[in-house]
Amino acid sequence: MLRADLQVQIVVCKLHVVAGTVSGMAGSTSMAARRELADELRRLRGGRRGAVVAADLGWSESKLSRIETARTGISDADLERLLDALAAPVGERIRLRDLADRGRARVWWAPYRSSVADPYDEYVAFEAEAVLMCEWEAQLVPGLLQTDEYAHAIIQTGADVHDPETVQRRTALRMARQSVLTRDPAPRLCVVLDEAVLRREVGGREVLRRQLQRLFDASRRPGVELQVMPFATGAHAALGEAFVIFEFEDRPAVVHSEALTGGQLRTKDTEVLVYRKAFADLRRRSLSVDETREVIARTGERLD
Helix, strand or coil, rough: CCCHHHHHHHHHHHHHHHHHHHHHHHHHHHHHHHHHHHHHHHHHHHCCCHHHHHHHHHHCCCHHHHHHHCCCCCCHHHHHHHHHHCCCCHHHHHHHHHHHHCCCCCCCCHHHHHHHCCCCCHHHHHHHHHCCEHHHHHCCHHHCCCCHHHHHHHCCCCCCCHHHHHHHHHHHHHHHHHHHHHHCCEEEEEEEEEEHHHHHCCCHHHHHHHHHHHHHHCCCCCCCEEEEEEEEHHHCCCCCCCEEEEECCCCEEEECCCCCCCCEECCCCCHHHHHHHHHHHHHCCCHHHHHHHHHHHHHHCCCC
């Protein structure tokens, strides 16, 4: 069982989401606004080299790059200097200032930022804004479908985790993220799991048994499509890498692939297409949704 203090952390984080629906929506909007501003600033720079613009402002090139890739917000003072340097038309400045203001809005997961790496902001924002998520996992149950005790068992083994408080806060945040599946309208979630995920006893047999029950229940939810890739399939197009394809209503898709030292984002059309084809191959080779549900149930029964 989870410790009482962890359960309290999870309840508190969920209350932030439920009681702060407006704040949660602002979190989604703020990241979208930051990316829109970044796109506009790159457009205004045109053919000028980033290194030259940064030098003119007395900035490092990396500072300008972080702003232009939406990895960080921008202060009012820096925005005005940058707009001057880019000779931004007067008529556009009001809209760009508004985007900058919205990009600095407080997001619902802000209290938990200190326990996770900076790029996590982008990942949570993608979840909040996506209309479709296609995920391949070869090792673990995806975070949006994990139980709290399963998540806790995973997080506490992280090589970058050094204290119980970080484990608690990361677990609480992961549980709070799951509210995205109950929003209106909810995104579609298509998941392909390697059969190994159903058998790896993360947290022990009882934890895995309850996790499998959660997966079985999730497979019955509208908008959730769960498939298992059986061992007998052999080689396939996504060996050695876990990834999520985030599809949006009004902008290009983004792929997030996971590694020990953090995730990597892929936004080039050619790269995204490779991952779409790989996911389509995974789905073709996997068990159907109904067959998957039966396999999950049988695997859980063996743990009783």
